[in-house]
Amino acid sequence: MTGPGTDPRAATAGSPPPPTRRGTELLLLGFAVVITLVAQSIVDLTMTGSLTTELATFGTWFAGLWLVAHLVVRRLAPYADPLLLPCIAVLSGLGLVMIHRLDLSGNTVGASATGEDAPVQLLWATVGLVLFIAVLLVVRDHRVLARFAYTLALVGLVLLAIPAVLPASISEVYGAKLWIRVAGFSIQPGEFAKICLIVFFAAYLVDKRDVLALASRKVAGLELPRGRDLGPVLLAWVASILVLVFERDLGSSLLLFGIFVVMIYIATERASWLFIGLLLFAGGAFIAYQAFGHVRVRVDTWLDPFAYADEGGYQIVQSLFSLGTGGLFGAGLGGGRPDQVPVAKSDFIAAAIGEELGLFGLVAMIVIYLVLVERGLRTSLVVRDGFGKLLAAGLAFAVAWQVFVVLGGVTGLLPLTGLTTPFVAYGGSSLVANFGLVALLVRISDAARRPAAPPAPTPAKLTDAPTEVVGP
Amino acid sequence: MNAPLRKVAISVLVLFTLLIVNVNVIQVIRADDLRDNPRNTRVLTEEYDQQRGAIVVAGNEIASSVETDNSLTYLRTYADGPLYAPVTGYYSVLFGNTGIERAENDVLRGTDDRLFGRRLADIFTGRDLSGGNVELTLDPAAQQAAMEGLAGVTGAVVALDPSTGAVLALASTPTFDPNQLSSHDPDAMRAYAEQLDEQGIEPTVNQAITERYPAGSIFKVIVSAAALASGDYTPETVIPAPQDYTLPGTNTGLENFGGAACSPSGEQPLIDALTISCNTAFAQLGIDLGEDAVRSMAEAFGINGEGFEIPLQVEDSTIGDIEDDAALGQTSIGQRDVALTPMQAAMIAATVANDGTLMKPFLVDSIQAPDLTVIDQTDPEEMAEPISDDVAAQLTEMMTSVVENGSGRRARISGVTVAGKTGTAETGTDADDHNWFIGFAPAEDPQIAVAVFVKNGGGTGGDTSAPIARSVIEAHLGGGG
Numbered sequence: 007m008t009g010p011g012t013d014p015r016a017a018t019a020g021s022p023p024p025p026t027r028r029g030t031e032l033l034l035l036g037f038a039v040v041i042t043l044v045a046q047s048i049v050d051l052t053m054t055g056s057l058t059t060e061l062a063t064f065g066t067w068f069a070g071l072w073l074v075a076h077l078v079v080r081r082l083a084p085y086a087d088p089l090l091l092p093c094i095a096v097l098s099g100l101g102l103v104m105i106h107r108l109d110l111s112g113n114t115v116g117a118s119a120t121g122e123d124a125p126v127q128l129l130w131a132t133v134g135l136v137l138f139i140a141v142l143l144v145v146r147d148h149r150v151l152a153r154f155a156y157t158l159a160l161v162g163l164v165l166l167a168i169p170a171v172l173p174a175s176i177s178e179v180y181g182a183k184l185w186i187r188v189a190g191f192s193i194q195p196g197e198f199a200k201i202c203l204i205v206f207f208a209a210y211l212v213d214k215r216d217v218l219a220l221a222s223r224k225v226a227g228l229e230l231p232r233g234r235d236l237g238p239v240l241l242a243w244v245a246s247i248l249v250l251v252f253e254r255d256l257g258s259s260l261l262l263f264g265i266f267v268v269m270i271y272i273a274t275e276r277a278s279w280l281f282i283g284l285l286l287f288a289g290g291a292f293i294a295y296q297a298f299g300h301v302r303v304r305v306d307t308w309l310d311p312f313a314y315a316d317e318g319g320y321q322i323v324q325s326l327f328s329l330g331t332g333g334l335f336g337a338g339l340g341g342g343r344p345d346q347v348p349v350a351k352s353d354f355i356a357a358a359i360g361e362e363l364g365l366f367g368l369v370a371m372i373v374i375y376l377v378l379v380e381r382g383l384r385t386s387l388v389v390r391d392g393f394g395k396l397l398a399a400g401l402a403f404a405v406a407w408q409v410f411v412v413l414g415g416v417t418g419l420l421p422l423t424g425l426t427t428p429f430v431a432y433g434g435s436s437l438v439a440n441f442g443l444v445a446l447l448v449r450i451s452d453a454a455r456r457p458a459a460p461p462a463p464t465p466a467k468l469t470d471a472p473t474e475v476v477g478p
Numbered sequence: 479m480n481a482p483l484r485k486v487a488i489s490v491l492v493l494f495t496l497l498i499v500n501v502n503v504i505q506v507i508r509a510d511d512l513r514d515n516p517r518n519t520r521v522l523t524e525e526y527d528q529q530r531g532a533i534v535v536a537g538n539e540i541a542s543s544v545e546t547d548n549s550l551t552y553l554r555t556y557a558d559g560p561l562y563a564p565v566t567g568y569y570s571v572l573f574g575n576t577g578i579e580r581a582e583n584d585v586l587r588g589t590d591d592r593l594f595g596r597r598l599a600d601i602f603t604g605r606d607l608s609g610g611n612v613e614l615t616l617d618p619a620a621q622q623a624a625m626e627g628l629a630g631v632t633g634a635v636v637a638l639d640p641s642t643g644a645v646l647a648l649a650s651t652p653t654f655d656p657n658q659l660s661s662h663d664p665d666a667m668r669a670y671a672e673q674l675d676e677q678g679i680e681p682t683v684n685q686a687i688t689e690r691y692p693a694g695s696i697f698k699v700i701v702s703a704a705a706l707a708s709g710d711y712t713p714e715t716v717i718p719a720p721q722d723y724t725l726p727g728t729n730t731g732l733e734n735f736g737g738a739a740c741s742p743s744g745e746q747p748l749i750d751a752l753t754i755s756c757n758t759a760f761a762q763l764g765i766d767l768g769e770d771a772v773r774s775m776a777e778a779f780g781i782n783g784e785g786f787e788i789p790l791q792v793e794d795s796t797i798g799d800i801e802d803d804a805a806l807g808q809t810s811i812g813q814r815d816v817a818l819t820p821m822q823a824a825m826i827a828a829t830v831a832n833d834g835t836l837m838k839p840f841l842v843d844s845i846q847a848p849d850l851t852v853i854d855q856t857d858p859e860e861m862a863e864p865i866s867d868d869v870a871a872q873l874t875e876m877m878t879s880v881v882e883n884g885s886g887r888r889a890r891i892s893g894v895t896v897a898g899k900t901g902t903a904e905t906g907t908d909a910d911d912h913n914w915f916i917g918f919a920p921a922e923d924p925q926i927a928v929a930v931f932v933k934n935g936g937g938t939g940g941d942t943s944a945p946i947a948r949s950v951i952e953a954h955l956g957g958g959g
Contacts, residue, residue, distance in 0.1 A: 271486075326504060326508075327512050327517070329505050330518075331509075331520050333513070343520045343523060346519065346523075368505070372494055392479065409497075414496075419496065
């Protein structure tokens with residue numbers, strides 16, 4: 007191992023260097039690759055009756071991808087959390103297998119000329135890895151990002167706004183204007199905007215947390231902030247509403263607002279912000295329901311999908327059929343009919359997984375997301391600097407919130423949104439952006455678990471820090 | 479910031495728990511409902527992956543599954559769609575199954591217990607699982623004649639083999655093309671269903687078995703049977719047959735068809751009363767026999783308010799409640815609440831033809847494995863014996879007279895003795911009368927019993943329905959029956 011011993015800071019720390027756990031990561035990555043390849047073989051066997059040579063190509067490529075990722079982490083972020091990579095490896099593997107399986111039953115979303123989407127998705131995963139490496143290379147210390155907070159905010163807002171100002175022919179798919187479609191590629195800039203904005207939120211909130219935490223008066227046990235401090239949260243709210251109005255994208259709107267409110271809560275430790283956020287959300291939701299036909303349709307079909315089974319509720323009803331037919335153990339890979347669910351590869355891939363892998367498969371997937379998110383939040387707990395804390399928490403919560411909104415939509419718990427299932431669903435922007443997101447988490451977790459170098463952090467921060475800082 | 483972070487971590491846990499609980503509800507608690515939801519086409523498309531058995535008439539497949547290269551592998555095709563539609567029904571991804579496609583679904587898709595051994599063998603020999611065939615009792619010539627006879631009208635024809643109960647023809651109009659409801663093109667299917675709807679054609683309605691109509695004068699056969707069975711009457715017994723008859727306890731006058739007198743003397747032998755279908759005579763005869771005699775005879779013939787399966791579901795026929803003698807009088811001429819399916823009407827004729835024994839009608843002759851070996855053969859089954867040989871013989875004599883000398887003359891066939899009874903039922907509204915004919919032939923050795931029903935035909939049973947019955951009988955007898 008290029009172990010901790012080679013790290014000069016660790017050498018001066020005095021205590022024995024903590025384990026990097028890179029071996030654990032490699033073992034788990036191997037496990038993820040094996041699961042993916044076994045699943046891919048089962049798909050090929052049940053759907054075509056034989057194993058193909060493409061399987062070998064796919065296997066080599068997929069394994070190579072994660073080996074490279076592992077080596078890069080070993081080199082650039084040796085103390086990174088060992089569970090982050092294996093989680094996204096198994097999730098993206100599951101997605102690739104499911105997309106391949108849906109390729110074989112002949113329903114393509116038409117992104118590629120060959121009519122096969124799995125190879126395209128694998129290509130996007132490779133692009134994602136390139137971004138992953140680039141982020142680790144460029145961002146050697148996550149605190150640097152705080153300096154570019156306002157630039158990133160601008161980039162984020164521009165990315166968010168681009169589809170809205172583009173003509174519908176380029177930007178509109180299924181009624182939502184959130185794409186840039188050029189030369190056969192579809193890019194969803196909102197996925198990248200999300201990360202830029204989280205970085206900005208983190209930097210901004212760390213800066214302003216003391217002001218925002220000031221309470222002016224106490225109402226019903228809640229310490230409410232001063233009126234003039236409501237500015238930022240109102241701004242975020244307005245931005246969310248604008249996204250909803252101009253891009254007709256309920257998902258991104260809900261996602262961004264939710265992330266912002268939770269981050270401001272973490273930064274200020276004031277539950278009143280959650281309350282204000284909830285109030286603003288309720289108000290926004292009410293206005294949106296009254297003012298926009300497409301929101302009303304979404305909500306009505308959510309409340310009683312079967313009443314609209316041939317119209318707006320068709321997708322969710324098909325999704326429920328898919329899940330219900332899958333039952334406890336599922337139909338087995340290649341054994342069900344997930345191709346009957348509209349956009350099964352992207353928006354409804356969770357239904358396809360639930361149908362073929364059953365309740366157990368779907369719950370396993372949810373638990374893997376949970377592990378990913380909780381590792382991210384743990385990173386946030388452990389890391390010493392406030393910016394890193396907020397950034398890690400924001401990124402981890404973004405994944406959690408997105409998974410909750412998407413899976414909630416697909417399973418009828420929430421109204422349907424256009425968000426994608428991170429790492430699993432077909433779609434280049436989402437996959438690449440989420441690789442970038444995990445790269446940041448890896449970078450922060452490396453800083454969090456890296457043995458502290460003298461001089462020690464300021465006493466003020468120390469009171470915050472849990473004892474696990476230098477623990478094993 | 480760590481305290482709120484921990485709370486966020488716990489909240490995430492709660493959110494994900496919610497997801498997991500919800501997925502449990504869907505995939506475990508609601509799983510069966512979702513799987514069996516008629517809109518969930520998964521079970522159906524699974525069926526389309528294997529070859530469904532054929533429906534066979536006289537050795538020819540009238541419904542079969544043809545392999546295609548689209549996502550639903552097998553396409554159901556109907557060789558003579560509109561001709562057999564009342565029997566086969568359709569097999570539709572959109573609209574479900576009807577007719578034999580529904581009633582014999584288990585056999586056709588191969589899941590019937592009787593095919594279990596074959597299925598097992600299929601698994602071990604690696605053959606593709608495929609369904610069993612259903613061979614019907616229909617006589618193509620009779621079915622063809624029946625549907626041609628009904629062309630342009632709403633109505634039904636049921637023809638039975640009186641000695642077994644085998645259904646020789648089961649026709650219902652207006653008909654439709656089951657191919658167009660069983661295709662793999664949802665838009666085309668919807669368009670066709672809409673077109674049928676605009677024309678007022680309901681593919682799920684089978685006039686022969688799912689609809690009931692006032693029987694009119696064909697019910698006089700039941701009243702005659704009750705009279706003869708009582709022992710107090712013979713065909714020659716003279717009964718009152720006035721020009722007008724006022725129903726007891728009312729001011730309602732009852733008259734004969736067209737207001738004519740039945741006989742100059744105001745009375746006539748029973749056989750003559752049936753021959754000319756004298757209303758006043760039969761109303762009075764029914765009242766003289768009493769409700770019990772009429773009702774029990776009707777019930778013995780199967781008009782007992784109970785439906786049965788052939789295996790298509792046949793609606794129940796009834797004579798309704800009879801409150802007083804006035805009602806009994808009207809019932810005795812097949813009006814009031816008497817409501818028969820054309821199938822039930824055919825069973826009346828078949829019982830008389832079969833020396834008084836009613837055989838249970840059946841439509842499926844045999845069930846065959848995919849290699850055409852017979853797995854199950856339907857055995858004829860006695861349903862009831864409402865009248866004795868003697869009474870049956872007397873009724874045959876009377877019904878022969880109807881066709882030879884009376885209202886059923888248009889059912890006559892040269893060289894064949896046809897027995898029958900016409901019926902012209904008032905609808906109780908301004909709509910045109912329904913036209914009935916029931917009969918059988920040859921009278922001395924009946925091969926076929928038939929009921930013809932024309933809804934709101936406007937003429938008389940003798941004018942409208944008897945000729946259709948004749949052509950069905952001719953088709954069957956001529957076709958080597």
